Amino acid sequence: MAHRQPELIHTIPPPVMIPPKKTIAIVGSAGRLGAYLADALEKEHNVIRLARPQIDLADLGSVERALQPLAYDLLVITGALTAVDYCETHADEAYAINAEAPGKIAAISAAKGAHVTFISTDMVHDGDKPEPYTEEDTPNPISVYGASKLKGEELVLAASSANLVVRISWVFGPGKPAFPEWIINTACAKADVTLPGNKIACPTSCEDLTELVMPLLFGVNGPASGVFNLCNSTPCTWREWGQLCIDTARGAGLPVLAGEIVGVPVNSVPAFVAKRPVNSAMSTDKYTALTGIRPRDWQVATRDFLLGSELFASHRSLAEAV
Template structure:
């Protein structure tokens, strides 16, 4: 009987990490570490915890993702989003294990109006985006066999996301608004897990890869879709429509946000022969 592949997931308590752990548990031997169990900011702890373990692949789904917090905590963002991933990549190289690192659409400046490819220049406009781009480069320098996965607008059942906040507000308020001039693609955590599966055991596939559902929408369109789904499913909300505001009106934002970060997936489709589904 063939042994199950051993997979370590860092960030297993997060929205994506929890989905990965659940999706792979049926046919893999999964060891998951939450933030409380393994802190990216403690580099010595990372090595001392992971070095004794035997595993075939490690997925890093952990990061400092609060965009506005990162803007005023540059060193911390760099440590968690770049230095820690580099160490994880090194550990995997030493163990000859597969390393998959989750990155973000925020590495782009948003100036395009068609889906970004993996070959497009990554010119982030926020400290968060800069730290994640630095992490991509650090990982690939430390481990040439590593896989860097860019994802966008991740949602799923394990942790609240943008759409959950909108629906919660719509329960008690008749008027809700969302940004109408910022576009990307909502991507379901279980779909990411399924799309990643064939790549985990394909060491010839490395470098940067976009992993997202297809299609595009604004935050306003995304929120309206979620609200419509609630009403159609018999889960009425006080609000019926989502009003439009511009990104420039969001005075509470500290960091700049790119206005367009749709990720093209043609490279993934060519490698695997399968296409992500529409969001």
């Protein structure tokens, strides 16, 4: 699939360190983001892929056994328990995987002198702010998932002030299906589709995220530290994102039955057990100020992904076979 690079907002980009070959551990390398990131890093570095059964984030003993024998320069934690509603009713498991395990990983890594990047979430915020959240805004999670990820952030940064937290939102891309695939399959199966029309966030392409995180890992002064928001540009509602997905599908010839998606309040969705922040859009101005790079708009990133996706290819193959 052809992929456009993130847009540079400066005529002359800031200097980027050409990093010497590093050994980088990816915890959660079987997931969508972890796998894509590992593949990208492997082109220039030694990558240690860690996923079950090699490491079980619900078992601190497993974490220690997996990491203690290893030597690495950088470690990225992409693994997490991300099922928001499951977390709400399984708080102990959520905190074990999303907080205690990252804290243990960070402590082991600090003893090795290794830098840790922890992938976190927009759901550390309560959603009451009308504007996009910055890194300076005080988190106030309203779900077990958000609270467990915030605790993970705190433990990772407490282990070493050099560590990095990257908050992301609404991730999609190659690998297991995410929201774009789900909404298109739904729209191809029935004419009446509803989505929250007041829930606002920023979709994040895992392909773009992989490219965008590189300047944070390999900056001229070494890896970045502290908290950074990282997502595609400009907020949208869940309904707007879904509408763009099905309009793109229809334009590509997929058998879409649904027309205009009907917006509903996010807190009225019967399937939701956990509360969702109404607005969890995030500003990436801090990232742009450091790197000179402005992430692509979510519409462009979503269309690019869909037009080259296996979902579109499979629908086209079925249509041609009829």
